[in-house]
Amino acid sequence: MERQDKGMPFLLQYENVAWYEDGEVRILDRRFFPHDRKFVVCKDYHEVIKAIRDLVTQSAGPFTAVGMGMALAAYQCKDLEEKKQIEFLTKAADELGHARLTTSNRYSAITHRALKKQIEAIEAGKSPIEAAFNDTIDSLNRRYATEQIIGDNFVDLLSNNSSILTHCYAETVIGCIIRAARKQGKTIKAYDTATEPFFQGAKLTASCFQEGGFETTMVPDNMVNFVLERGDIDVFTTAADTVTMDGYLTNKIGTKQVAILCNRVGVPYFPTEIPDQDKPTHDDIKIEMRDPSGSLEFEGKRYVMEGVKSIYPSFDITPPYLISALVTDRGVFSPYNLKEYAKMGANNFY
Structure with a gap:
């Protein structure tokens, strides 16, 4: 299958997400991008x-990282006998699959599929390293192709100059x-919240839209209501770390308060997930609580007085x-009727 990252911003090129090669996994440190x-x-x-x-990579970046991590695990145990290799890889699949709490179901789907292919490779006398690496590339291609359908469906909802x-x-x-x-010939103006405390919106989302050639404005988190009331925004959108079948969406802390403000002024919220x-x-849903110290510093430098406390739900x-x-990827659904999506069957997304 042809690689699906053609024409993507730097952040989304496969090698710049996470990449295994020669006994190492290289991960772009998004904290400093x-x-x-x-x-x-x-x-x-x-x-x-x-x-x-440590949020070196986040959002969907860990989907790639855990897959490449399984290739690395296979390299680590390559000199062990067959039974010991399988034991080592099974442990790695469980641990990588639970690297973060809230999204462990998605990570585990990736690592345990890779594990299955690695066991098959070992039993066939083939390389479990290649099995995991190739499965991760297949996963990337499958996910990017599926996300393109979602992106197409989202842009279909937009008027030109939205x-x-x-x-x-x-x-x-x-x-x-x-x-x-670009394909539909529509101009988009992107307003991206800074998204504290790691500023993923300012550093990552805004970079992608700017690199893509679209007018891009960073909005500090405490100015969202201002731009909404001024009428600058037509649509609010996010992805999600989890969408449950009863229509509840889990995403980066702060998503709900933006959704409340959008609801108050009549701006629709169309998450893509x-x-x-x-x-x-x-x-x-299980909410991951992070070390509060992470919200008291930026790029390794503390910016509040010693003794000041914080909380940090992810x-x-x-x-x-x-x-x-x-x-x-199957159309646009009411959050109250996701059973219609389920009727179409399960998909192999990850």
Whole structure:
């Protein structure tokens, strides 16, 4: 299959997300992008887990990182006997699959599929390293192609010269929206929240739209209401870390408050995501609480006085009444009727 990252911004080129080669996984350190394009090099799959937990990569970046991490795990155990290799890889699949709490179902789908192919390779006398690497590339191609359908469906909803508001970094679908807008000949104005405390919106989302040639405005988190009331925004959109089948959406902390403001002024919220059919209700959502010190510093430098405390939930949960419609690869659905999506069967997205 032809690689699906053609024409994507720098951040979304496969090698710039996470890449295995010669016993190492190289991950673009998004914490310092765009002013510093450096990579974290992992020589042990536990280092991949640490990179994910430290937000070296986030959004959908860990989907690639855990897959490449399975290739690295296979390299680490290549000199062991067959049974020991399988034991080592099974442990790696479980640990990489649970690198972060809220999205462990998605990570685990990737690592355990890779594990299955690695076991098949070992039993056939083939390379489990190549099995995991090739499966990760297949996953990337499949995901990018599927996200392009979502991006096309989202841009179909927009009038020419629409202004869209984003929060955090929606990863692949941002590049797909850019490609869809070009294909449909539509001009988009992007307003991207800064998204504290790591400023993924300012550093990542805004960079993609700017690189894509679209008018791009960064909106500090506490100015969202101002641009909404002034009438600058036509549509609010995000991806999601989880969408449960009863229509609740989990995304970067702050998503719900932006959705509330949009609802108040009549701006529709069209998130772009595939629902998680393995999460029937919002009771299945587990919110990851991060080390509060991470919200008291920026790029390694503390910016508040010693003794000041903080809290740091990674995500919040937006209820269906704040969601206008969910834009998926199979069309546009009411968050109250995702069973219609499920009727179309499960898909192999990750």
